[in-house]
Amino acid sequence: MSARRVLVAVLLVSLGVARATRAHEVRPAYLEIQETEPARFHVLWRTPVLAGMRLPVVLKLPDDVKNLDVPTAIGTLAAFWFFERLARF
Numbered sequence: 001m002s003a004r005r006v007l008v009a010v011l012l013v014s015l016g017v018a019r020a021t022r023a024h025e026v027r028p029a030y031l032e033i034q035e036t037e038p039a040r041f042h043v044l045w046r047t048p049v050l051a052g053m054r055l056p057v058v059l060k061l062p063d064d065v066k067n068l069d070v071p072t073a074i075g076t077l078a079a080f081w082f083f084e085r086l087a088r089f
Helices: 002-020
Strands: 030-037 040-046 065-067 072-074 078-085
Touching: none
Parallel strands: none
Antiparallel strands: 030 040, 040 078, 065 078, 072 078
């Protein structure tokens, strides 16, 4: 009988701990890269929002990438542009 009481006590304590834990809020960014031709890509980048404000998440592309045009804004939260990956030798 005492093993049963211990099991019930452990169960109650674990339920109390599980109820007290919380996860942080998730606000994911969205990155879509499509290869349109060999070594040429179309990029869509959407930044996350919290309380109507853009979060300071910045997209950093590798150094061997060349923008082919200026990013085009889609509203205030997204942009798309084309880039080319330079050949490495």
